[in-house]
Amino acid sequence: xxxxxxxxxxxxxxxxxxxxxxxxxxxxxxxxxxxxxxxxxxxxxxxxxxxxxxxxxxxxxxxxxxxxxxxxxxxxxxxxxxxxxxxxxxxxxxxxxxxxxxxxxxxxxxxxxxxxxxxxxxxxxxxxxxxxxxxxxxxxxxxxxxxxxxxxxxxxxxxxxxxxxxxxxxxxxxxxxxxxxxxxxxxxxxxxxxxxxxxxxxxxxxxxxxxxxxxxxxxxxxxxxxxxxxxxxxxxxxxxxxxxxxxxxxxxxxxxxxxxxxxxxxxxxxxxxxxxxxxxxxxxxxxxxxxxxxxxxxxxxxxxxxxxxxxxxxxxxxxxxxxxxxxxxxxxxxxxxxxxxxxxxxxxxxxxxxxxxxxxxxxxxxxxxxxxxxxxxxxxxxxxxxxxxxxxxxxxxxxxxxxxxxxxxxxxxxxxxxxxxxxxxxxxxxxxxxxxxxxxxxxxxxxxxxxxxxxxxxxxx
Numbered sequence: 001x002x003x004x005x006x007x008x009x010x011x012x013x014x015x016x017x018x019x020x021x022x023x024x025x026x027x028x029x030x031x032x033x034x035x036x037x038x039x040x041x042x043x044x045x046x047x048x049x050x051x052x053x054x055x056x057x058x059x060x061x062x063x064x065x066x067x068x069x070x071x072x073x074x075x076x077x078x079x080x081x082x083x084x085x086x087x088x089x090x091x092x093x094x095x096x097x098x099x100x101x102x103x104x105x106x107x108x109x110x111x112x113x114x115x116x117x118x119x120x121x122x123x124x125x126x127x128x129x130x131x132x133x134x135x136x137x138x139x140x141x142x143x144x145x146x147x148x149x150x151x152x153x154x155x156x157x158x159x160x161x162x163x164x165x166x167x168x169x170x171x172x173x174x175x176x177x178x179x180x181x182x183x184x185x186x187x188x189x190x191x192x193x194x195x196x197x198x199x200x201x202x203x204x205x206x207x208x209x210x211x212x213x214x215x216x217x218x219x220x221x222x223x224x225x226x227x228x229x230x231x232x233x234x235x236x237x238x239x240x241x242x243x244x245x246x247x248x249x250x251x252x253x254x255x256x257x258x259x260x261x262x263x264x265x266x267x268x269x270x271x272x273x274x275x276x277x278x279x280x281x282x283x284x285x286x287x288x289x290x291x292x293x294x295x296x297x298x299x300x301x302x303x304x305x306x307x308x309x310x311x312x313x314x315x316x317x318x319x320x321x322x323x324x325x326x327x328x329x330x331x332x333x334x335x336x337x338x339x340x341x342x343x344x345x346x347x348x349x350x351x352x353x354x355x356x357x358x359x360x361x362x363x364x365x366x367x368x369x370x371x372x373x374x375x376x377x378x379x380x381x382x383x384x385x386x387x388x389x390x391x392x393x394x395x396x397x398x399x400x401x402x403x404x405x406x407x408x409x410x411x412x413x414x415x416x417x418x419x420x421x422x423x424x425x426x427x428x429x430x431x432x433x434x435x436x437x438x439x440x441x442x443x444x445x446x447x448x449x450x451x452x453x454x455x456x457x458x459x460x461x
Contacts, residue, residue, distance in 0.1 A: 267311030
């Protein structure tokens with residue numbers, strides 16, 4: 001498998017540290033608010049990565065963090081802790097906020113058929129590990145105290161700017177030095193924060209009562225579960241310049257080396273050409289899709305039509321097209337399953353080899369889907385061969401094709417269901433004109449009604 005490594009800015013062959021095993025760490029959510037489909041875009045892509053590795057015969061260990069302390073409203077050391085901001089917004093404790101939005105995140109994962117990571121670790125459950133990791137950094141001479149807490153000394157790491165290709169001279173003006181004028185360099189960052197007595201979450205430490213900086217949790221927890229050298233670290237492109245740059249620095253401070261051999265970064269999901277964010281008010285949740293009558297796996301299909309490094313412009317029309325394509329796959333597999341026939345290993349092998357070649361080329365999921373449709377149109381394949389290949393490819397796609405019969409009917413919005421019932425009432429009263437008017441209203445909402453002996457059948461247009 002070849003993957004694009006942010007470290008080198010090139011495609012490189014994956015050579016696992018332990019033969020046949022791959023350790024993966026993914027930056028997880030900050031659970032102060034809902035995770036919208038822009039957030040879920042990356043988790044579908046990294047789920048496809050894990051599935052692909054397993055398909056290729058690797059044993060995998062996937063670790064993901066949950067940030068529930070220390071992530072400021074700025075990704076740097078400025079602003080309010082996002083968890084406390086969420087608690088004030090909803091009149092709950094920070095612990096209740098964390099529990100509420102961890103639950104929302106996990107439900108969104110399940111709806112998108114994202115397999116749960118092998119380890120899902122919360123920052124607040126690993127305070128000791130973070131303190132121990134900071135001690136290593138301090139012992140090696142990479143930290144100093146200021147009025148705000150213990151700070152990482154980036155001047156001790158000559159390669160600080162290399163990971164993100166930063167021009168630090170140009171960035172000086174952009175850093176808020178007034179937050180802590182005692183910092184040696186504006187981009188030096190907090191390992192442990194001690195200057196916020198009103199912060200709700202506080203722990204004792206060698207540097208005083210306080211809480212960990214945001215960046216330390218990922219380095220401490222990834223190395224706890226995967227060792228000081230592991231294979232792959234993933235995250236969004238927004239993490240390159242600050243969060244992951246500081247992770248690289250922390251690893252150097254503790255171990256004098258990189259922790260991850262590969263750093264993979266995804267582009268963003270946009271909505272109608274704009275960045276999706278809570279502040280812009282254009283965020284869409286996975287549950288919103290269900291309320292509009294879509295199968296959440298239509299979003300998964302849509303995400304797989306985009307390469308993780310290119311991102312996706314989400315539109316409702318695009319989602320409708322993906323729903324149709326997904327429904328066609330479900331119908332096709334039901335048809336193929338009902339047909340009897342034989343399977344020829346040579347024919348199967350040819351397509352499997354091409355599929356492996358495609359997913360091994362930096363997770364080219366769009367091309368893998370294209371290959372799938374090409375295979376279904378191949379007149380030289382028997383029905384059983386097509387069925388077996390679809391089920392096999394779905395080990396990577398995760399579209400639940402084996403459960404096609406349970407997913408062929410898309411759930412309609414409550415409003416549409418209500419209109420169908422109202423139309424039936426008018427039909428029973430033989431008020432045909434009113435029934436027809438409601439039928440037209442249903443069609444405007446993207447649905448159509450078929451009248452059958454067993455009652456009305458509702459279908460997505």
